[in-house]
Amino acid sequence: MPAAAETLQTPFAAELRRLIRARFPLLSITTGLSEYVTTTGTEWGTMAAIAIITLVPALIVFSVVQRHIVAGLTFGAVKE
Secondary structure, X not given: OOHHHHOOOOHHHHHHHHHHHHHOOOOOHHHXXXXXXXXXXXXXXXXXXHHHHHHHHHHHHHHHHHHHHHHHHHHOOOOO
């Protein structure tokens, strides 16, 4: 198990994962978010919180590897 994943082994995180898996066992993020849109209304606060929680890891990964992505994109564009 990676070191970063070990830091998420708190009782709160375990309970949060259990609750999420109980409510949405095998749904993708977009399908899970659509569960909060009903005929009586939309739970915007919950949807925004889930969207931010799922966006943060992608932003962290992108900020770490951004220079490699840019270098890879420009490598093929430079004519020698």
